[in-house]
Amino acid sequence: DTAVSQTPKYLVTQMGNDKSIKCEQNLGHDTMYWYKQDSKKFLKIMFSYNNKELIINETVPNRFSPKSPDKAHLNLHINSLELGDSAVYFCASSQEGSDGYTFGSGTRLTVV
Amino acid sequence: AQSVTQPDIHITVSEGASLELRCNYSYGATPYLFWYVQSPGQGLQLLLKYFSGDTLVQGIKGFEAEFKRSQSSFNLRKPSVHWSDAAEYFCAVGLDISNFGNEKLTFGTGTRLTIIP
Numbered sequence: 001d002t003a004v005s006q007t008p009k010y011l012v013t014q015m016g017n018d019k020s021i022k023c024e025q026n027l028g029h030d031t032m033y034w035y036k037q038d039s040k041k042f043l044k045i046m047f048s049y050n051n052k053e054l055i056i057n058e059t060v061p062n063r064f065s066p067k068s069p070d071k072a073h074l075n076l077h078i079n080s081l082e083l084g085d086s087a088v089y090f091c092a093s094s095q096e097g098s099d100g101y102t103f104g105s106g107t108r109l110t111v112v
Numbered sequence: 113a114q115s116v117t118q119p120d121i122h123i124t125v126s127e128g129a130s131l132e133l134r135c136n137y138s139y140g141a142t143p144y145l146f147w148y149v150q151s152p153g154q155g156l157q158l159l160l161k162y163f164s165g166d167t168l169v170q171g172i173k174g175f176e177a178e179f180k181r182s183q184s185s186f187n188l189r190k191p192s193v194h195w196s197d198a199a200e201y202f203c204a205v206g207l208d209i210s211n212f213g214n215e216k217l218t219f220g221t222g223t224r225l226t227i228i229p
Contacts, residue, residue, distance in 0.1 A: 004155075033216070040221070041150075041200055041221065041222045041224075042219070042221055042222070043156075043202065043219040043222075044219075045216045045217070045218075048216060056216050090155060090156070092156075099158060099161060100144075100146050100158050100161055100206070100217075101156075101158070101217065102158075103148075103155035103156040103157075104155050105153075105154055105155040106153075106154075106155050
């Protein structure tokens, strides 16, 4: 079983569209994250949820809206997509006292 | 704010040779330190971590890293690389012992490792 799974793996869409990326973890972790990896491989945190509560919200355009229906799921909805949103988005989870993050395999978003 | 520097953007090593990837951090206290590896098209996999205690930590795949407080460094080493080690390597710092596991990680910009036969 995949510990942290993201769907879709690839997403190609036109500017102005709205899209969602889903993430699920079966590790029983309390905290989930969204990271963005740009074309230069730089990883930057976007959001963090702990038990469905938003605890980290970095400087991210409000076109990005995370939603956590339960602690095993953290979805990312993006409105009015722009070319600059093209990146790989990684979901991750962690548990206090655990061994750091467990990452999903990423969603490569391409906006054309 | 904390920061992480990986001075080497790209390193090329012959198969069987030794490897050292550099990582320096900037923070007033001792942070948690991590090394992750990312193979092409894959997510990040944890290689090893340092919290406290022995400054030489062993990880998976034959990697080790040494924490040097005086140099604010946490360099990754492997005595003999294999072709399968070709990947992107990220150093990261996490903060606040009381929140460990629920704290954001700050990543370095990564070092791409190429292995030549």
